[in-house]
Amino acid sequence: MGRTRTGDSGSDAREARATDPGSRHVPEGSPGRPDATSGGAPAATGGRDAPSGIAGFVEVAVDAAGAAGDRAYTYHVGDPLRDVAPGEAVIVDFGRRRAIGIVLAVGLDDPGLPTKPVVARVRADGPLLPPLSIALARSIAATYLAPAAIVLRAMLPPGLLERIDLVAERTPVSVPADLAADRIAADLLARLEDGPRAVPSLVGGDGRATTLRRLRDLEARGLVALAWEISASGSGPRYERWLSLTLEGRRVAALPEGERPPGRPLGPRQRAALLELLAADDGLPAARIAVAHGGSVPVGLVRRALAVADVRERERRPLAGRDPGARGARPSGADLSPEQAIAVAAIAVAIEERDPGPILVDGVTGGGRTAVYAEAIAACLRAGRPALVLVPEIALAMPLVDRLRSELGVPIALLHSGLGDGERADEWRRIRAGDVDVVVGTRLAVLAPLADVGLVVVDEEHDGAYKSDRTPRLQARDTAMRLAGLARAAVVLGSATPSVETYGRAADGTFARVTLPARLLGAPPAIDIVDLRLELAEGNRGLLSGLLVDALAALDTAAGERSILVMNRRGAASVVLCRDCGHAETCPDCDRPLVYHEAAAVLRCHHCGASAPVPHRCRECGSARIRYLGGGTERIEREVRERFPDLRVGRLDRDVVERRGEAVRVVDAFADGRLDVLVGTSLVTKGLDIPEVTLVGVVSADVALLLPDEKAAERTYQLLVQAIGRAGRGEMAGRAIVQTYAPDHPVMRAVQTGDAEGFYAAELELRRRIGSPPFGRLVKLTVALPERDAAKAEAARMAAMLRARAAARTTRVDVLGPAPAYVARRAGRWRWHVVLRGTDPVALLDGSVGAPWSVDVDPESLL
Numbered sequence: 001m002g003r004t005r006t007g008d009s010g011s012d013a014r015e016a017r018a019t020d021p022g023s024r025h026v027p028e029g030s031p032g033r034p035d036a037t038s039g040g041a042p043a044a045t046g047g048r049d050a051p052s053g054i055a056g057f058v059e060v061a062v063d064a065a066g067a068a069g070d071r072a073y074t075y076h077v078g079d080p081l082r083d084v085a086p087g088e089a090v091i092v093d094f095g096r097r098r099a100i101g102i103v104l105a106v107g108l109d110d111p112g113l114p115t116k117p118v119v120a121r122v123r124a125d126g127p128l129l130p131p132l133s134i135a136l137a138r139s140i141a142a143t144y145l146a147p148a149a150i151v152l153r154a155m156l157p158p159g160l161l162e163r164i165d166l167v168a169e170r171t172p173v174s175v176p177a178d179l180a181a182d183r184i185a186a187d188l189l190a191r192l193e194d195g196p197r198a199v200p201s202l203v204g205g206d207g208r209a210t211t212l213r214r215l216r217d218l219e220a221r222g223l224v225a226l227a228w229e230i231s232a233s234g235s236g237p238r239y240e241r242w243l244s245l246t247l248e249g250r251r252v253a254a255l256p257e258g259e260r261p262p263g264r265p266l267g268p269r270q271r272a273a274l275l276e277l278l279a280a281d282d283g284l285p286a287a288r289i290a291v292a293h294g295g296s297v298p299v300g301l302v303r304r305a306l307a308v309a310d311v312r313e314r315e316r317r318p319l320a321g322r323d324p325g326a327r328g329a330r331p332s333g334a335d336l337s338p339e340q341a342i343a344v345a346a347i348a349v350a351i352e353e354r355d356p357g358p359i360l361v362d363g364v365t366g367g368g369r370t371a372v373y374a375e376a377i378a379a380c381l382r383a384g385r386p387a388l389v390l391v392p393e394i395a396l397a398m399p400l401v402d403r404l405r406s407e408l409g410v411p412i413a414l415l416h417s418g419l420g421d422g423e424r425a426d427e428w429r430r431i432r433a434g435d436v437d438v439v440v441g442t443r444l445a446v447l448a449p450l451a452d453v454g455l456v457v458v459d460e461e462h463d464g465a466y467k468s469d470r471t472p473r474l475q476a477r478d479t480a481m482r483l484a485g486l487a488r489a490a491v492v493l494g495s496a497t498p499s500v501e502t503y504g505r506a507a508d509g510t511f512a513r514v515t516l517p518a519r520l521l522g523a524p525p526a527i528d529i530v531d532l533r534l535e536l537a538e539g540n541r542g543l544l545s546g547l548l549v550d551a552l553a554a555l556d557t558a559a560g561e562r563s564i565l566v567m568n569r570r571g572a573a574s575v576v577l578c579r580d581c582g583h584a585e586t587c588p589d590c591d592r593p594l595v596y597h598e599a600a601a602v603l604r605c606h607h608c609g610a611s612a613p614v615p616h617r618c619r620e621c622g623s624a625r626i627r628y629l630g631g632g633t634e635r636i637e638r639e640v641r642e643r644f645p646d647l648r649v650g651r652l653d654r655d656v657v658e659r660r661g662e663a664v665r666v667v668d669a670f671a672d673g674r675l676d677v678l679v680g681t682s683l684v685t686k687g688l689d690i691p692e693v694t695l696v697g698v699v700s701a702d703v704a705l706l707l708p709d710e711k712a713a714e715r716t717y718q719l720l721v722q723a724i725g726r727a728g729r730g731e732m733a734g735r736a737i738v739q740t741y742a743p744d745h746p747v748m749r750a751v752q753t754g755d756a757e758g759f760y761a762a763e764l765e766l767r768r769r770i771g772s773p774p775f776g777r778l779v780k781l782t783v784a785l786p787e788r789d790a791a792k793a794e795a796a797r798m799a800a801m802l803r804a805r806a807a808a809r810t811t812r813v814d815v816l817g818p819a820p821a822y823v824a825r826r827a828g829r830w831r832w833h834v835v836l837r838g839t840d841p842v843a844l845l846d847g848s849v850g851a852p853w854s855v856d857v858d859p860e861s862l863l
Contacts (some may be wrong), residue, residue, distance in 0.1 A: 021611060047576050055082035057108040058118065060101035061137075061148035062094050063161070072104055072148050076115045084118065086134050087127030089161060091119040091228060100161050104134060116536045122164055123227045129155055130432070130451040132487055139482050144857045145845065146472035154472060155447040157425035163231040164619060168215055169196040186215050189223065198231070238422060240314045243298055244283030245274070249306035253278040263304075269293040270300060277307065285314075295698045301789035315430075316423040318414045319401070322462045336375065340368050343514040347376040350490035351383055351454055358481055358491045358511045360461075360503075364524070364727020365496040366689070367516030370400055373457050374407050376492060381410060381437055385454025385489070390480055394418060395652075395663035396687035399671070400459070401440050408438065415441030415448055443468060443476030446483060456484045460686055461493040462718055467860035475858050496725060497718040497756075500763045504774040506766070521691065523728040525734030526750050531743045532700075543567070543636055544643075548697045548737045552644060555695060561732065563695040564688070565640070565679045566723045568703045569632040576603060576834065578618035578626060587614060595632065610827075636699055637679045644677075652680035685722040691730025698723050701740040705743075705747065708822065709863050710772060713747050717759055720751045771814070771837050773858070779836040779845070780859040782821065783852055784829035792818070795832035802834065806844055813838030822863035834863060 054076045061072050075092055078082055083092065088103050093116045100122065129137075133155055141148040153161075170192040179185050181436040184206060191202060203211045218224040245253060252261045253274040260266075266274070273293040277284060286298040286309060301307035336344065343361050350359060361369055377387045389404075391397035392418040405412055411429045413436040430436050432449040439448050442488035443466050458466070458477045479494065493502055493511070506513040530545045540546060555561050574592060576585040584593045587605035594603035594612060603612045617624050633653045640649050650666045657663045663683075670678045671690055678684055697718060705716045720738060728734015740748055750759035769774050781798060785791040795818030803815045814837045821831035835843060842857060849855050 039246065053078055055079050056106065057110060057115065058084060058103050059105040059108055060090060060092055060118070061104050061152055062092060062099050062101040063149040063153060064094055064099050064823070073101075074108060074111050074113075074115055075118045077118045081121060084121055085127050086131060087129040089122035089124065089128055089164075089230070091122065091164075092116065093119060100164065101149065102128065104138065104148065109554070120228050122161075123167075123229045128160075128432075129449050132451060132453070132483075133447070133449050135486050136483050139486070140472055140474055140479060143478075143842075144472050144474050145842065145855050146474075146851070148836055151472045155449065157428045158421045160425070161231060164709065165198040165200065165231045167196050167198050167227055168192055168202060169225045169227070171223055171225055175223065176221070179223075184210070185218060188214060188218065191222065199226075216563075232444065238314045238316065238426075240284040241298075241309050241310050242283045242312050243277060243286050243289055243307045243309055244280075245277050246305055246308055249274060249301065250278060252306055269297050273297045273301060274306065283310075295492060297543060313582075315435070316420070316426045318419055318423050318427065319405070319412070322402075328610070336371060337368060337516075337518075337520060339363070339514070339516050339518075340372050340375075342775050343372045343516070344375040344379070346512065346514055346605045347372070347455070347490055347492055348379045351376070351380050351385075354454075354490075356481070356484040356488055356491055358484075358493055358502075358505075359517065360498060360506045360511050360513045361492055361494045362496060362503075362506075362513070363516030364519055365722065366519040366522065366729045367461070367496065368520045369494045369496075369516065370403060370689070372516075373400070373459070373492070373494065374404060374794040376455060376457070376490075377404065377438060378408060380455035380490070381408070381669070383454055385452055386434075386440050386450060386451065387435065387455040387457065387645050388445065388448065388453050388480070388483075389438065389457045389468070390445055390459065390476055391442060391687065392460045392465040393657075393663075393686055394442050395601050395657065395667055396669065396683060397440065397459070398664055399687065399689060404438060404440065410437040411435060412438045412440060413448070415439060415445040417444055417458070418657075420660075443474075446474075446476045446479050450487075452655040453483065453487045453489045454783055456480045456489055456491045457494065458492070459494050462495045462497055462499040463686065464715070464860050465857075471854075473856050473859075475860075478858065500714050500760060501774040503760045504764050504767070507760075519729070522728045522730055522732075522734065524754070525696070525724060525736045527724060528735070528737045529743045529748055529752055530737060530739045532739050532741045535739075543639060543699055544558060544697075545737070545739050548699075548739065549643065549696070550789045551695050551737060551834035552640070552733065555647070555676065557647070560673060561694045562670065562673070562675070562690065563677045563697065564684050564693055564723070564726050565636055565677060565697045565699055566682070566684060567633050567636050567679070567699040568681050568719060569700070576615070576626060578623050581618060581621040581623065583618055583620040585612070585619075617723075628840070631680060633679050634758050639678065640677055647676045648674065649677045649679060652683050654681070654683075657683070673737045675813065682719055682722075685719060685726065686776055689729060690726070693726050694728065694732050694734050696723055696727040696734070696736045698736070698738045701738050701748070702742060705745065706741075707863065709862060710766075710770070710824045714763060717747050717750060720747070721756075724751070776838055777841055777857075778859055778862070779841040780862060781834040781836070781849065782831055782854045782856070784826070784831045784854075786829055788825075788830040791830040791832050792820075794852070795834055798849075799834045802836065802844060811838065811840075811842075811844055813841045813844050833862070 055078055057074055057076050058070050060075050064401050084103055084106060086103050086105055090101055090103055091098055092101050098119060129152065137148060137151045137155060140146060140151045147278040168856070170189060175189060184331045187204070188202060188211070191197060197210065199215065202215070215224055215226060219226050252266070255261060270293070273289050276289070278291070287630070289298050290626065298307070298309070302309050346359055349355070350357065361372055373389065377389070380387045389400070391400065394414070401412065401414065411430075413431050415424065415427055419427070428449060431439055434451060439445055439450065441448070458480050463475050468474050480489055483489070495502075498506070505511045528547060530547055532545065535545050552563060555563055585603055587594055587610050594605055601614055603614060605611070615626060618626065633651055637649055640647060650670060654665060656666060666678070667688070669675045675693065695760065701716065701720055704712055704719070727736050738748070738751065742748060746762065747759070750756070767773065772778060783791055783794050783798070785794065799815055799818045806813045806815060816835040816837060818832045818834050821833050824831060845855070
């Protein structure tokens with residue numbers, strides 16, 4: 001870590017309590033708090049135990065608030081904890097309370113300052129995280145100025161360390177005679193005969209304090225072992241009872257029909273259950289038998305010794321029940337092209353040589369990157385190492401998951417934020433145990449507890465979804481490259497529209513590059529640019545141009561033709577206003593227009609998430625003349641349904657994705673031909689490889705083009721090229737219609753002519769002049785306060801301080817601002833930005849920026 005501190009001072013602790021009400025501490029008096037009667041090392045009072053009682057020093061990331069940066073603390077351990085290992089959870093004194101931490105390093109030198117002891121370890125089946133994850137956490141904390149404990153928390157299943165319990169376990173030591181008459185001790189020992197118990201469950205009429213004291217007495221005499229354990233929760237394993245036949249049960253089940261077994265005859269339901277169990281090699285869940293044959297059947301079979309019951313873990317698998325089927329099948333004649341073979345060979349060499357130098361695989365959409373990934377993963381598995389595949393959106397990556405499952409036939413884990421807590425925890429445990437060969441997931445998967453990795457693939461590496469908008473604000477693509485460097489793994493960045501940074505690093509030789517220049521199937525689609533100014537002049541005030549309407553009308557659905565319509569804005573109307581007084585409905589906390597969502601009949605703020613009912617009268621003048629202007633995906637869906645009632649229309653946007661499993665169902669329905677038209681935001685431009693898509697319409701290409709952000713042109717270019725690339729991937733010709741109010745914009749010209757080289761050259765020249773990535777780095781500082789003047793003054797103070805610091809150090813860092821954020825007020829707070837641009841802007845901060853500031857290193861946007 002960048003700075004290691006000894007324990008924490010009282011002021012640190014007061015700051016933690018004041019600023020982080022959600023920090024993981026062990027509250028006084030709760031069952032999860034190791035208090036003074038709990039044993040372990042005595043609570044520290046600021047001084048250090050005598051050196052003779054110290055077995056070593058460890059570095060601990062304490063889960064409590066602190067200033068931004070890679071802060072950790074030095075504690076000492078006594079002989080009972082001398083074998084504590086990195087990745088283990090421990091209990092430590094932090095200020096005037098106790099907290100949970102994770103050990104980052106052991107065997108530290110004596111810091112020469114007073115240290116506090118590690119109170120106890122939290123027992124688990126080994127370290128929670130492997131050494132590779134610990135090293136990655138340290139790198140993320142240092143790079144993104146995030147507290148190490150928050151990074152480590154993000155690496156664990158949700159809620160894993162929310163609660164710990166003191167657990168008592170009976171030892172095999174015989175009970176001495178003098179305890180025979182001790183009622184409390186005898187009762188406690190008897191209750192522990194059936195296995196370990198959490199101490200709160202052992203508390204009886206004598207009270208908690210008496211129970212704890214007697215357990216400590218029994219521990220001192222070697223009769224009981226006490227240890228802190230992670231409490232069972234939604235993130236814990238789930239168990240269920242299973243039934244399997246005994247030898248007698250198998251004999252009875254195999255009797256011919258009509259032949260009676262000795263003893264009481266079997267009922268028809270018991271007989272049917274026996275036959276079902278006989279057909280199952282490893283038994284069946286008791287609940288399944290009970291549902292199928294009656295609740296008393298499992299009990300009856302066990303009582304008659306025909307079946308035996310045991311408890312097994314019931315794994316929650318996100319891919320359970322999903323058959324890859326035809327979606328995972330490789331197209332016939334899909335041998336590798338020469339360019340694909342070159343790419344696979346280059347990656348195979350990197351895997352063999354353990355070379356983490358990034359390899360960019362780019363080229364046209366439909367050029368066959370997925371086949372390259374599959375072959376590269378197979379090469380990695382042959383080398384005996386697992387692989388990690390990152391995708392921007394899991395719903396649209398399911399075809400890739402299906403293909404890998406179908407072609408590789410190896411255990412695959414899936415990690416993304418849409419999983420339930422139990423599913424995510426079970427996948428995490430499978431990965432941590434080394435039971436999977438491939439991990440596929442969104443940016444969350446880069447934090448998977450892999451002990452080793454031989455290949456890291458980042459598909460659609462340009463996608464903004466790889467950047468996290470909450471602490472730790474990591475960029476998953478860049479983090480994946482750091483992971484590859486730590487593991488000495490090959491790393492592949494794939495995209496038909498690479499980010500300008502990645503393209504620039506490939507152009508200057510920093511990254512290797514392999515190009516897939518031609519489509520494997522089909523031909524590039526024809527591209528029409530529609531000038532919406534002319535449409536408006538002709539009286540067309542709808543969202544669909546005449547050319548796009550005609551193209552939809554000509555869609556040959558009988559032949560399987562399908563269409564994708566893209567509008568990178570949700571909702572049915574982007575502005576709701578009064579025709580009489582002009583009042584527009586805005587968010588009271590953000591001062592931004594509320595968007596009308598027709599499906600939910602609600603107005604919603606797309607910045608803070610606030611919602612409001614749809615007004616029937618103007619809130620200002622009372623007029624009933626309410627008008628809905630603009631539009632998004634919901635309005636397009638409605639227009640297409642109204643114009644073409646015979647077309648089956650589906651929608652895919654964030655509103656759909658928020659409903660668990662719905663996005664996968666929509667994509668599967670479109671891929672299987674149960675939908676003719678798919679309307680969506682940029683989500684529908686990623687990962688869809690459907691040969692029957694012959695028409696793509698970009699309803700408004702200008703949504704993000706004119707935003708005051710230096711990446712606006714890049715994002716628009718990527719969106720358009722990716723969208724157009726969905727058309728014409730099969731034998732039928734493809735067509736793309738792009739609607740815009742700026743048909744002469746350089747981005748539109750580059751898209752229509754296919755001049756990728758010219759577009760990237762112009763963008764790189766612009767970035768070179770202003771010192772933006774890849775020629776420098778950016779850090780965005782944001783202050784958010786309830787009072788506008790206070791936010792402005794604080795921003796001015798910070799900018800002045802940083803300019804003075806840069807001048808004193810003669811550091812090549814430009815301090816830009818302060819300036820109000822593009823969304824100046826969000827969730828009731830006024831927001832101001834200060835931007836640092838230079839070769840090493842992070843060094844200018846010295847990790848000293850804390851509340852009320854947030855720090856975004858390598859921001860995705862400066863808005």
